[in-house]
Amino acid sequence: MASMGLFEAFISLFFFLIFYHFIIKKHSGYVKKTLFQSYPWNWPVLGMLPGVLLRLSRIDDIIWVLEKNNLTFSFKGPWFARMDMLFTVDPANIQHMLSSNFSNYNKGPEFKELIDVFGGSILIADGELWKNLRMSSQAILSRQGFQNMSMSVTTSKLKDVLLPLFSCLSEDGTIVDLQDMFQRFMFDTTLVTTIGSDPQSLSTEMPELELAKALENAGEAIVFRHLNAGEAIVFRHFIPRFMWKFQTWMGLGQAKKLIDAGATFDRVCAKYILSKREEIQEIDHHHDHSNGESEDVLTYFMKLDTSKYELLKPSDDKFLRDTIVASILAMRDTTSTALTWFFWLISENPYVEAKIRQEINKNLPKAESSLERSWSAMDRKDYLNKLVYLHGALFETMRLYPPIPFECTSPIQSDVLPSGHRIEANFAIIIPIYLMGRMKSIWGEDALQFKPERWISETGKLRHEPSSKFFVFNSGPRICPGKNLAILVMKNVVVEILQNYDIKLVKGHKVKPKPRLVLQMKHGLRVTLTKRCSA
Secondary structure (H helix, E strand, C coil): CCCCCHHHHHHHHHHHHHHHHHHCCCCCHHHHHHHCCCCCCCCCEEECCCHHHHHHHHHHHHHHHHHHHCEEEEEECCCCCCCCEEEECCCHHHHHHHCCCCCHHHCCCCHHHHHHCCCCCCCCHHHHHHHHHCCCCCHHHHHHHHHHHHHHHHHHHHHHHHHHHHHHHHHHHEEEEEHHHHHHHHHHHHHHHHCCCCCCCCCCCCCCHHHHHHHHHHHHHHHHHHCCHHHHHCCCCCCCCCHHHHHHHCCCCHHHHHHHHHHHHHHHHHHHHHHHHHHHHHHCCCCCCCCCCCCCHHHHHHHHCCCCCCCCCCHHHHHHHHHHHHHHHHHHHHHHHHHHHHHHHHCCCHHHHHHHHHHHHCCCCCCCCCCCCCCCCCHHHHHHCCCHHHHHHHHHHHHCCCCCEEEEEEEEEEEEEECCCCCCCCCCCCHHHHHHCHHHHHHCCCCCCCCHHHHHHHCCCCCCCCCCCCCHCCCCCCHHHHHHHHHHHHHHHHHHHHHCCCCCCEECCCEEECCCCCCHHHHHHEEEECCCCCC
16 A cells, blocks of 8 residues: 655645634534534545544543444545544454454554564564464463463562562652552563563662663654554544654654664663573583573573474574563553552442452461462462452453553455455554443443452352453454463552552542553552551
């Protein structure tokens, strides 16, 4: 598909400015009451863009449009702007695209172009390369040794760093940004399991690390790009594609941030890779070989058996760099974001917090306090797996505030969806996961309520929902291979914090999501901590 020329882009923009000034701005009351009150109008040249900007001013409006159109809405953008796309939250469509007809759908060329700074990682790979990356990732994540190492690292960081830091902050009455705390916590634990080294970003000094900062800048810059596509509908903000293409060409603004972030990824990861190679050579020199069960991610991929994964290149620095960045994105951002929204939701719903504490105390060995426990990783996992209500509360959090708020896909060949929509090859399809969790036709009349009980069966077991409905961990062959480990890590964090601290939201603090690839809070989560008398 050819890129839009600057002349065509300016013509489209010119017509929109004329329309906005002479029709919408001067007669906005009439326009809103007549033309756009019930449906985004498809205008010549401008498409549905003016109607969307006027009518879809709230999330409720967008939900209404999707509900009114049987969960699938075809958006027509301005001529020449390459903004036509299909929005769907229909579980039948998702099942068809991500499972039944999986081989005909991939991420699409435009999505890859938008997040190219992350390289050819599993996050954007397709075809045989994706299969190789998927199988190799599943192999390490399924290792008992790796899972135990992850749990051990998380527990150590909790008891040796996070809880003592909370203790100091609670004594001083300091206001804490839990979002920042969880990001730092997960950055440290993720780096340990990924490269075997702790960057110690979570400390009393709270240092700013260049890799973490580069990840933040990259996410912000990518959103600047991506807001001309699916996220634009959700967050009511449009940026013409030619604008960020021009900035990239000139190395200006947000595009420069993305270029600089990519350079930081290259430089920092190169140091990690060199250090790891030296470490492996030293181990080989002393013939100090383990069974590999507890290897970190980078060591595992450096030693990868290429006879099993022919398309992967363990000796290639670019491949290893992309693996490191993808690992951090997959483990740090999603988990820290889910934890942040969870603690806000239980602070707003004290009855849920009380039930979680009750479940923890019921299953906790009576003789030991939280800080005195020295369980093995297996014992801890067995205990955490008993916390069904907590599991439901985490799922309910991610239903309403999914860490990844939208997903993109595109057909390789033309197709007809179960909803009846015909889709041409390479057409952009957006699955707005954030909206999907709020659909009454999918989740019932109480869809907007935070209700962990919806995940608990009559027998007290965790209720299963198909991944085409609860799409937080993706669906079909692309379903997240680290799903179960991520839930265990989150449970581990929640238990240790709730056993030791009461958390109260700062009065007047505004909580709202900000448009990012990961659904973080715009103003963080500002709270005060009070140490509990007994654990």
